[in-house]
Amino acid sequence: MFKVWIDAGHGGKDPGAVGNGVQEKDIALKVSLGIKDRLEAEYENVQVLLSRSTDVFLELKERTSKANTAGADILVSIHCNAGGGKGGFESFRYTSASQNSIKLQNALHKAITGEVGGIDRGIKAQNLHMVRESKMPAVLTENLFVDVAADADRLKQASVINAIIDGHVQGIASYLGLKRKAGEDKPVTQERDINVPSKWAEVVWADLTDKGYFDGSRPGAPITREEMAVVVSRLLNNIKK
Ligand SMILES: [Zn+2]
Numbered sequence: 001m002f003k004v005w006i007d008a009g010h011g012g013k014d015p016g017a018v019g020n021g022v023q024e025k026d027i028a029l030k031v032s033l034g035i036k037d038r039l040e041a042e043y044e045n046v047q048v049l050l051s052r053s054t055d056v057f058l059e060l061k062e063r064t065s066k067a068n069t070a071g072a073d074i075l076v077s078i079h080c081n082a083g084g085g086k087g088g089f090e091s092f093r094y095t096s097a098s099q100n101s102i103k104l105q106n107a108l109h110k111a112i113t114g115e116v117g118g119i120d121r122g123i124k125a126q127n128l129h130m131v132r133e134s135k136m137p138a139v140l141t142e143n144l145f146v147d148v149a150a151d152a153d154r155l156k157q158a159s160v161i162n163a164i165i166d167g168h169v170q171g172i173a174s175y176l177g178l179k180r181k182a183g184e185d186k187p188v189t190q191e192r193d194i195n196v197p198s199k200w201a202e203v204v205w206a207d208l209t210d211k212g213y214f215d216g217s218r219p220g221a222p223i224t225r226e227e228m229a230v231v232v233s234r235l236l237n238n239i240k241k
Helices: 024-042 060-070 099-116 149-155 158-176 199-210 225-240
Strands: 002-008 046-050 074-081 089-093 120-125 138-145
Touching: 002 024, 002 060, 002 158, 024 046, 024 074, 024 158, 060 074, 074 099, 074 158, 089 099, 099 120, 099 138, 099 158, 138 149, 138 158, 149 158
Parallel strands: 002 046, 002 074, 074 138, 089 120
Antiparallel strands: 089 138
């Protein structure tokens, strides 16, 4: 069972970047919960652990030590950007990252930019706590700018949040080589149309409709006792003749 650690940046008293009616901590939490839901629902053999699943404050140190103690296989820290950009997406690994961190970053970056579109600010390395102190391959994603109006507008759209979630899910699944769960193989049962006679009954239905026993409507519907009485009465009348 693979253990994926998803770290929603900021939280509680620390809103992260704020702008245009968007708080970074809220986006980070939404995306994190979405990644857990989708990854566990759609892929086999994977468990997603979260730094936080509610709006609470955590020190950076708590986040990495929890992930290290849990023995997570990878860590992805979710953030939004602000402060002097034109908008877009960028990802970070540690400045002297492992080969696996670079592989994870490449997989995530490709999948997220593919899903989200917009400006690609590049695959970057920086001395950040979350990617430095994590013992496992670790990447931090900066998902659009809350202080760029066009990006903030996008972050308010459910379809864009979904695209960010999808990109992360695809990148993680691709890096870990996760297998998709088989679709539930429900047999496809064809609902019958009660207004069309079954093939085997076509001739008889047409004949008895012609003879006036039935009015020709709803051949596939169940019959009531009173409808049956009408049919029997018509039959008896015909026999008497
Ligand atoms: Zn942040």
